[in-house]
Amino acid sequence: MQNWLLPEHVEDMLPDEAWRVEQMRAQFLDLLRKSGYQLVAPPLLEYAESLLIDGSDDMDLRTFKLVDQLSGRTLALRADITPQVARIDAHLLNRQGVARLCYAGSVLHTQPMGLTRTRELLQIGAELYGHSGLESDLEIQQLMLQSLALLGIKDVHLDLGHVGVFRALMNHAELDKELEGELFGALQSKDSAALKTLARPLDATLRNALLALPTLYGNCADVLAKARKLLPDYPGMGAALDDLQSISGKLQPLVSSVGIDLADLRGYHYHSGMVFAAYHAGSHDAIALGGRYDDLGKSFGRARAATGFSMDLRQLYRLLPPQAARLGVCAPPYEKLLSGGCPTKSLTGHPLDDAVLRDKIAQLRAAGEAVVVDLLGDATLRRELQCDRELVLRDGVWQVVAL
Helix, strand or coil: CCCCCCEEEECCHHHHHHHHHHHHHHHHHHHHHHHHHHHHHCCCCCEEEHHHHCCCHEEEEEEEEEECCCCEEEECCCCCCCHHHHHHHHHCCCCCCCCCEEEEEEECCCCCCCCCCEEEEEEEEEEEECCCCCHHHHHHHHHHHHHHHHCCCCCCCCEEEHHHHHHHHHHCCCHHHHHHHHHHHHHHHHHHHHHHHHCCCHHHHHHHHHHHHHHHHEHHHHHHHHHHCCCCCCCHHHHHHHHHHHHHHHHHCCCCCCEEECCCCCCCCCCCEEEEEEEECCCCCEEEEEHHHHHHHHHHHHCCCCEEEEEHHHHCCCCCCCCCCCCCEHHHHHHHHCCCCHHHHHHHCCCCHHHHHHHHHHHHCCEEEEEECCCCCCCHHHHCCCCCEEEECCCEEEEEEEC
């Protein structure tokens, strides 16, 4: 076995990608800082019960688990940072008012979430706690769209949904959890045949409403008008549709297009209200996800109104156009260091003063230039140094000239 091979769907980031992803991370966090969000950095692993969301089988299957050699308890490598941030808000910060938190860190998945996706994501996101109104939903959604624009992602389509629509149907019917789970799975996969079979024993009103959900996607105004005709006015239904109508109108100026998908139940097990997903023509999968999850804090003994979003920087990087590498300046080694401190002269007879050379290199770096000391001095290998200029001594002065 070749020990340099990596597991499937796990990849190294080489210099071009690594530097650009780091630049994107810095841009994102700077925007969040200016918007009043405070950075938190949870650990990569915790006790499994802290990371696994109650009732979320998909999160359980997505999470790597191992045994702690110190305590004997089961540990888990995080598959999502949102539960960790909810724990921090509930117990470590324990604020009574609004808390705005952001993060950037690696997460690991047992299975890739898409055919071309990595299992090690660099997840960035923002969470807003302590406010249950549409104002906080709108703030988070606008911030997500602003972040994508800042990172260079254009022509974004936004889909809005609301788990309150499906939940209103389930609460009215009082179905057992097994059937509810099967209906959820059929809707999430948009399997109309399975949905029709599962809904057959239900009363006509509920059955027709469930069969209508997969058809309720597309243009906001058209979908909402159709939904008000086809869906029963169960408790919570009207409020969910009103929220979607209010928010969709306010987001139009920030995005190429806004649609509604009432069968999108992504995160249903812990989301409690409006959900949203951003899409781009360059990706088969959503490029950013979010929603309201007011009940998640219950797992930590303190439920708080909450909404947030997350993105994978490695996925976003692949949507950006290629960027020309920023090349640097190749500099000779400090001569006195190489000669043991003895005075030396250049080929032109000028003394090589390492202090002057150091100062020149420092000046260039302070001005934002990358200056690489060519330790080997082999002209045939200079391309590997990513330099297009060199520092040479002419008439006693160090000058930058093109290679």
